[in-house]
Amino acid sequence: MERKILIIDDHDDLASSLEEVFVASGHAVEILESRDEAILRDDIESFDLVITDLDVNHFAPVPALEGNGATCLPTISAEIKADHIKAFKICAANFRRDGFDEEELRELFATILDYKLRYVDTEKAVKGLHEFIEFELPSAISPMHVVLEYLIKRVERLGVIKPERSNLFIALDEAFVNAVKHGNKFDTQKLVRITSEVSDKEARFTIEDEGEGFDVNSIPDPLDPENLFKTSGRGVLFIYNIMDEVAYNERGNRLTMVKKSEPDLTQ
Template sequence: MAEPNRECDFNPENVHLQFEREIPSTLDAADRVIADAMALVQRTETGRQHQTDIELALREAVINAIVHGNQSDPAKRVHICCACDNHEHIFIIVQDEGIGFDPHHLPDPTHPENLLATHGRGIFLINQLMDRVKFDKGGREIRMVKTPRP
C-alpha cells in the first residue's frame, strides 16, 4: 500500500484502508480509478446503498475535476484519495490542476429555470449523497465523507 502523501492528510493512526492514485484527465482513466476505489470501499462494512451513493458521488467529483477543473486536458492530472477509518467512515479527496471555482456561486439546479438544464447537478448531487462535503484550495479540491449507519 502506498504511503500517504501531502495531498492525503488522513490520520494514519485511524486509517486502516487507503487508496491513492493520480490519473490523466481522460474519461477512460476516470472509469478505471473509480472501479479501483470502489474495490476498496467494498472491502469495508459499508452497506450496498451507501456504496452506490459513494460511487455516484466519486464519479461526479472525478468527472467534474476532469471536465470542468482540468478542461479535459490529458496533460493535467487528477489526484484521488480514498480511505476508511476504524469506524468505517469513508473519506474521499479529489483534486484537480484547474483554476478552481466558488462552490457558493453555482446555479441552484432545483430552481424552475434550471430544471431542464442538461448539466449543473453534480455538486448538488454530491451534497445529497455524502454526509460531509468541503471544498478547499480555491475549489480545486473536494473532500467528502460518508458516515456509516446501522
C-alpha cells in the same frame, strides 16, 4: 510501448506477481522493499508508474519531501487517528505523454487494481484495516472509471456501504468527471489527484485537479424552477445529497467528501 515501472512493496503483496505480468507484457520493472530505499533514489521521475504498498506506523508518519520525484511516494497525515495504516498509491504523474493512449493507462491501472482486489484486499485481510489510498494520473476518463470501480468495491468490502442501496458510485463519478472535464478540460498534461482514507467507520475522499477552480456558490440553484432544464449544478447537488460531508477549498479545485458507515438494518 515499453514502460518503466517501479514497485515499492515491503511485504511482497504485489511486487513479484505484478513484475511477472508486466515483464511478460514488455515493460521494465524494478522492485524496492522500503520507502527509505526509494528516498535515496534520484531517478524516480524517470518511471512511468510508481506503485507503493507499505505498512506505516502511525507514530512515525511519512513526511512530505521535495524533489527527486518524492511526490510519487505516499504521505500520511499525522491527523489520521489509527495505530496501523496501510499506504497504497499508484502514481502516473511522470507517465510519458508522447503518443498518449488512455486505453494503455487504463489497462495498466486495471491490472494492478484487479490483482490487489482479488488477492490482497481479501475480506479477512481488510477486516479492521485502516488504509490510505492515493492515485495521481493524467486527465483521462477511462482510467478514472477503473479507479472508481476499485474504490467502490473496496469500501463495500469493508462494509462502509451496502451496494444495493448506496448512491456513492454516482457521487464519486460526478466528482471524477468534473475534475477531468471541467477542471482540467481533458488536458492530459494536467493531473487529477485522488486520495481515500478508508476504514470500517467511514470513507473520506479528496479529488483535486490542476484547473483554475470555480466558486461553488456561483452554480445556479438546481431546485429553482427557473433552472429546471439546466444541467449545470446538478452533479454538485447529487454530491451534497449523497455524501455525509462535502467541502471545497477556497480555489474550488479540491473537493473533500465523507461517507460514513451505513448501519446494518438487517440486525
